[in-house]
Amino acid sequence: MAKVQEGVYFIQGQDEFIPDSHVYIIGEPSSKDLSMVDVGLAGKGAYKVRAIEKLGIALSSIKRIIMTHTHFDHIGCLPEIKREIPDVEIWVHKKEAELLAKGDDRAVYGMNEFKNMCEMQYGVEKDAFTLTVDHTPEDGEILEIGNMVWEVLHIPGHSMGGIALYNPVSKILIPGDVVYADYAIGRFDLFGANARELKESLLRLAELDVDILLPGHNQIVKGLPATYIKETAKMWAPYLA
Ligand SMILES: [Zn+2]
Numbered sequence: 001m002a003k004v005q006e007g008v009y010f011i012q013g014q015d016e017f018i019p020d021s022h023v024y025i026i027g028e029p030s031s032k033d034l035s036m037v038d039v040g041l042a043g044k045g046a047y048k049v050r051a052i053e054k055l056g057i058a059l060s061s062i063k064r065i066i067m068t069h070t071h072f073d074h075i076g077c078l079p080e081i082k083r084e085i086p087d088v089e090i091w092v093h094k095k096e097a098e099l100l101a102k103g104d105d106r107a108v109y110g111m112n113e114f115k116n117m118c119e120m121q122y123g124v125e126k127d128a129f130t131l132t133v134d135h136t137p138e139d140g141e142i143l144e145i146g147n148m149v150w151e152v153l154h155i156p157g158h159s160m161g162g163i164a165l166y167n168p169v170s171k172i173l174i175p176g177d178v179v180y181a182d183y184a185i186g187r188f189d190l191f192g193a194n195a196r197e198l199k200e201s202l203l204r205l206a207e208l209d210v211d212i213l214l215p216g217h218n219q220i221v222k223g224l225p226a227t228y229i230k231e232t233a234k235m236w237a238p239y240l241a
């Protein structure tokens with residue numbers, strides 16, 4: 001677990017055959033009103049729980065899990081985390097929450113071949129991701145949680161209900177899998193993806209003043225160049241028509 005700054009903590013994903021998403025803990029620990037952003041791949045819950053405890057954060061102060069989106073590498077270990085933190089709320093944008101509620105796991109697996117592989121490889125139960133979420137954060141919603149303020153942006157394209165969290169005070173962006181370091185962006189070939197929407201989402205993120213980029217995978221970046229997201233969007237635009 002690394003401290004990005006006061007109130008923002010980073011637990012690095014442990015990729016193993018399939019990527020395991022990073023997890024961020026946001027909120028001032030003294031508030032005892034912390035949020036976990038994404039949880040990660042199936043089988044990758046235990047080390048994250050230990051990492052939280054190592055930081056001296058009581059699991060009971062983790063009040064909610066905010067999902068940037070519900071792909072398997074981000075939501076896979078939810079059953080494990082729920083066992084350790086039974087009262088934790090789950091927040092998902094309504095476009096993906098509606099699917100989870102219906103037991104439609106296409107937004108989790110993205111494609112059928114992947115679903116079959118995951119069920120075999122990880123022994124995932126058939127209805128593991130059939131659930132009713134506690135809250136559906138909407139575009140433009142301002143979250144005042146953990147003595148911090150985060151703005152919600154709906155940024156579809158990589159997935160239909162993808163959201164970013166943006167902290168304007170410290171200029172921190174948590175964009176899920178929409179944009180990464182090294183001019184990389186999320187894939188746009190899975191169920192619910194849309195290249196044109198991804199381009200629009202990138203252009204929207206490019207308008208933000210971002211100093212710290214905390215993506216779902218790969219490196220985190222401090223001191224992000226001012227035009228970084230705009231340049232990334234421009235570079236990918238020909239492929240996102
Ligand atoms: Zn994803």
Ligand SMILES: [Zn+2]
Binds near residue numbers: 019021074216217
């Ligand atoms: Zn991912």
